[in-house]
Amino acid sequence: MALLQISEPGQSTAPHQHRFAAGIDLGTTNSLVATVRSGVANVLQDQDGEAIFPSVVRYDKHGVVAIGKAAREQAAEDPYNTISSVKRLIGLSAEDIAESAAGMMYKLEKNDSSVPRISTAAGPKTAIEVSADILRALRERAELSLGGELTGVVVTVPAYFDDTQRQATKDAARLAGLNVYRLVNEPTAAAIAYGLDQAEMDATIAVYDLGGGTFDISILKLERGVFEVLSTAGDTALGGDDIDQAVVDWIISQQGIDVGNDAGLQRSLLDQARSVKHQLSSADSAQFELQHGDTSISASVSVDTFNELLSGLLERTLKSCRSALRQAKLKKNQIDNVVMVGGSTRVPAVRAAVSAFFEKEVLTDINPDEVVAIGASLQADVLAGNKPDSDMLLLDVIPLSLGIETHGGLVEQIISRNTTIPAARAQEFTTYKDGQTAMALHVVQGERDLVRDCRSLGRFELRGFNPVVAGQARIQVTFQVDADGLLTVSALEKASNVHAEVQIKPSYGLLDSEIESMIRDSMTNAEQDVAARMLQEQRVEAERAVEALDAAMAKDADQFLDQSEKQKILDARASVLESNDTGDSEAIKKALRGLEKVSEIYVSRRMNASIGEAMKGKNIDSYAKQDNPS
Amino acid sequence: MDIESFNFEQNYFDLFELPVSCEIDASLLRAKFMELQRQFHPDGFAAASSAASRRAVQITAHINGAHQTLSDPLLRAEYCLQLAGLSTDAETDAKMDTLFLMQQMELRESLEEVATSADPYKSLDSVRDEIDQLIEKTSAAASASIHAQGYDEARELIRRWQFLGKLADEANTIEAQLDDA
Numbered sequence: 001m002a003l004l005q006i007s008e009p010g011q012s013t014a015p016h017q018h019r020f021a022a023g024i025d026l027g028t029t030n031s032l033v034a035t036v037r038s039g040v041a042n043v044l045q046d047q048d049g050e051a052i053f054p055s056v057v058r059y060d061k062h063g064v065v066a067i068g069k070a071a072r073e074q075a076a077e078d079p080y081n082t083i084s085s086v087k088r089l090i091g092l093s094a095e096d097i098a099e100s101a102a103g104m105m106y107k108l109e110k111n112d113s114s115v116p117r118i119s120t121a122a123g124p125k126t127a128i129e130v131s132a133d134i135l136r137a138l139r140e141r142a143e144l145s146l147g148g149e150l151t152g153v154v155v156t157v158p159a160y161f162d163d164t165q166r167q168a169t170k171d172a173a174r175l176a177g178l179n180v181y182r183l184v185n186e187p188t189a190a191a192i193a194y195g196l197d198q199a200e201m202d203a204t205i206a207v208y209d210l211g212g213g214t215f216d217i218s219i220l221k222l223e224r225g226v227f228e229v230l231s232t233a234g235d236t237a238l239g240g241d242d243i244d245q246a247v248v249d250w251i252i253s254q255q256g257i258d259v260g261n262d263a264g265l266q267r268s269l270l271d272q273a274r275s276v277k278h279q280l281s282s283a284d285s286a287q288f289e290l291q292h293g294d295t296s297i298s299a300s301v302s303v304d305t306f307n308e309l310l311s312g313l314l315e316r317t318l319k320s321c322r323s324a325l326r327q328a329k330l331k332k333n334q335i336d337n338v339v340m341v342g343g344s345t346r347v348p349a350v351r352a353a354v355s356a357f358f359e360k361e362v363l364t365d366i367n368p369d370e371v372v373a374i375g376a377s378l379q380a381d382v383l384a385g386n387k388p389d390s391d392m393l394l395l396d397v398i399p400l401s402l403g404i405e406t407h408g409g410l411v412e413q414i415i416s417r418n419t420t421i422p423a424a425r426a427q428e429f430t431t432y433k434d435g436q437t438a439m440a441l442h443v444v445q446g447e448r449d450l451v452r453d454c455r456s457l458g459r460f461e462l463r464g465f466n467p468v469v470a471g472q473a474r475i476q477v478t479f480q481v482d483a484d485g486l487l488t489v490s491a492l493e494k495a496s497n498v499h500a501e502v503q504i505k506p507s508y509g510l511l512d513s514e515i516e517s518m519i520r521d522s523m524t525n526a527e528q529d530v531a532a533r534m535l536q537e538q539r540v541e542a543e544r545a546v547e548a549l550d551a552a553m554a555k556d557a558d559q560f561l562d563q564s565e566k567q568k569i570l571d572a573r574a575s576v577l578e579s580n581d582t583g584d585s586e587a588i589k590k591a592l593r594g595l596e597k598v599s600e601i602y603v604s605r606r607m608n609a610s611i612g613e614a615m616k617g618k619n620i621d622s623y624a625k626q627d628n629p630s
Numbered sequence: 631m632d633i634e635s636f637n638f639e640q641n642y643f644d645l646f647e648l649p650v651s652c653e654i655d656a657s658l659l660r661a662k663f664m665e666l667q668r669q670f671h672p673d674g675f676a677a678a679s680s681a682a683s684r685r686a687v688q689i690t691a692h693i694n695g696a697h698q699t700l701s702d703p704l705l706r707a708e709y710c711l712q713l714a715g716l717s718t719d720a721e722t723d724a725k726m727d728t729l730f731l732m733q734q735m736e737l738r739e740s741l742e743e744v745a746t747s748a749d750p751y752k753s754l755d756s757v758r759d760e761i762d763q764l765i766e767k768t769s770a771a772a773s774a775s776i777h778a779q780g781y782d783e784a785r786e787l788i789r790r791w792q793f794l795g796k797l798a799d800e801a802n803t804i805e806a807q808l809d810d811a
Binding site: 019151152181182226319322323326382383384385391393394395419420421422423424425480481482483 | 664667668672673676677688690691692694695802805806809810
């Protein structure tokens with residue numbers, strides 16, 4: 001930063017160092033990264049001016065071979081090695097995935113781990129690792145654009161993500177080498193982007209966020225810089241992907257097509273469905289055209305048919321809206337503004353349905369694809385400490401109740417949904433056997449009464465109590481949810497005031513040790529990446545040198561070189577080209593040095609000749625004058 | 631009070647600088663809540679040491695819990711009683727006035743009939759009105775008893791209030807079922 005710092009007289013010059021921070025919207029279909037510069041939030045673009053980064057990664061045996069737009073274009077030709085919509089899998093078990101519509105898009109490895117692994121040419125990959133690859137690409141984009149390393153980021157998650165999905169997202173960021181200041185809920189981030197525009201606005205707003213794979217509705221109260229989430233509801237398996245699938249299902253039944261196990265055909269059908277969906281945002285009908293192997297489809301889809309296919313999905317979202325209103329203890333007419341977020345809210349029928357439900361015009365001023373990343377970057381800027389005078393404060397809630405298993409497979413609620421976070425609750429337990437020194441707690445998340453209907457988060461084993469008579473021990477277990485919505489459990493034996501050891505066995509998450517080893521692996525990979533980049537640079541340099549030499553020799557080799565000198569140079573040139581094929585960057589370097597050495601005489605002769613040319617007709621005095629303008 | 635010296639033992643009313651009472655000024659509670667949030671919320675410590683940010687999480691969780699207790703009239707009344715050294719756990723003793731239990735049963739039956747009535751929303755509203763009125767009466771009486779330090783009577787009233795609160799929750803569940811049908 002070589003810019004001049006101007007400050008008020010008497011004030012010190014910038015004691016505060018600006019930290020590079022970014023907001024990342026890690027989406028099901030697309031991801032974005034945004035930063036705040038000179039007080040303005042902007043989404044960052046690639047060289048082609050594209051801000052949207054498709055959340056798609058293609059692997060070959062060496063690792064990531066294509067990512068983003070390039071990978072999406074290759075999805076149909078290499079379906080099993082091209083992973084898209086990975087966010088739908090994050091934090092899920094193999095059974096969850098098999099049950100979901102997305103199940104057929106991936107081949108899962110058979111193993112004992114609770115975290116399913118997708119089999120790819122690069123080996124088995126967890127959804128966490130695939131997400132980390134996407135985050136790494138976004139990190140590179142941000143660091144390139146900012147010209148420095150990121151100090152920290154805000155990563156957004158669907159408000160309705162449970163503890164496992166949040167933890168998995170945070171693990172992915174860690175794996176990508178990012179320092180996560182905070183996980184922020186997507187609708188909350190969108191509200192920040194809207195709310196900060198109207199600093200004076202005190203209002204109750206509903207954020208309707210229909211993304212590629214998830215749906216959230218959050219109701220917030222905005223009051224003098226405070227964003228207080230009153231309630232949130234949603235569905236983490238409902239989004240634009242499902243709209244596409246509904247179109248595909250309709251086409252399949254209309255045309256009598258058997259997709260069978262053809263994952264490539266399935267991808268092509270979904271791609272076409274997406275294109276039809278986009279066209280129907282501004283037209284009354286669209287053509288579904290597809291040519292894949294023996295399958296050829298040409299069908300017209302009218303906007304009425306499309307809206308009908310959509311109606312079931314829309315009703316599900318409105319159900320969540322009603323639930324969120326009830327939880328916030330508000331009536332529809334108490335909502336001042338309805339904000340639309342997510343690419344799927346571009347569909348006119350979605351806007352119309354939401355507008356009819358809340359009985360008011362919906363807000364779509366900010367690009368629905370970008371609004372979450374922009375809000376996240378504003379929050380990241382504040383968290384980095386770049387805006388010490390900011391009065392922005394974000395009070396969010398836990399979306400799903402936390403409970404523990406009691407006898408009979410019943411759930412006892414510990415922290416109920418829509419409680420403001422951070423939140424904590426202490427509960428006292430006792431032992432039921434003489435001399436008992438350990439106990440296990442099964443923690444679940446959800447609203448249902450039976451453990452089997454809720455989501456299992458993990459088993460917490462508390463060890464190291466003093467052995468006493470049954471019923472004598474008093475063990476206080478504290479359940480704490482932090483500002484990211486993540487649970488930690490601690491236990492204190494009250495008589496001895498000793499903290500018990502707590503071991504977590506996540507039901508569907510990675511153990512800390514697994515994450516550590518993944519980070520180690522990725523560092524080894526990073527070393528390999530550095531070596532590969534050096535080799536590539538060396539090759540380019542060699543090619544350029546040969547090109548320059550060829551150009552010069554074509555012009556004046558015979559003028560400056562005799563036959564033997566010329567032959568020496570040509571031999572050295574040949575060995576450079578030879579080494580360039582070896583893949584050994586040291587060998588290339590050596591050959592290049594050899595070429596430079598034998599060319600020295602040629603270079604200096606050419607140089608002298610050109611200087612002589614330039615000085616022709618000028619005398620020494622005129623140069624002296626230039627040097628000494630006095 | 632700063633992040634190091636924050637006192638977790640302080641009672642909730644003192645934390646929010648409010649007089650110990652069943653009746654509170656909601657706007658004062660909210661103003662103090664925001665002030666405490668601005669001071670201790672972990673967002674203010676995102677770039678600080680992990681020890682400081684962990685402590686901020688604990689403090690804010692405590693503040694949120696205290697705020698939740700004081701902003702809900704029933705939880706607040708229970709807390710007042712607790713400060714006076716009395717437990718309000720439902721299990722401690724279940725002796726209830728027969729007349730009150732009869733009334734409870736009738737209300738429950740009315741709620742059950744809502745779904746099959748001609749105009750479910752209208753009949754739900756009328757049962758709800760009845761429950762709300764009873765809650766209002768009971769809470770006012772409980773508050774007066776606490777004020778007069780008639781804690782035994784207050785405990786009895788709070789127990790009734792807890793019953794009525796459960797009925798109100800059930801009414802909400804029924805509304806959710808109606809909405810989603």
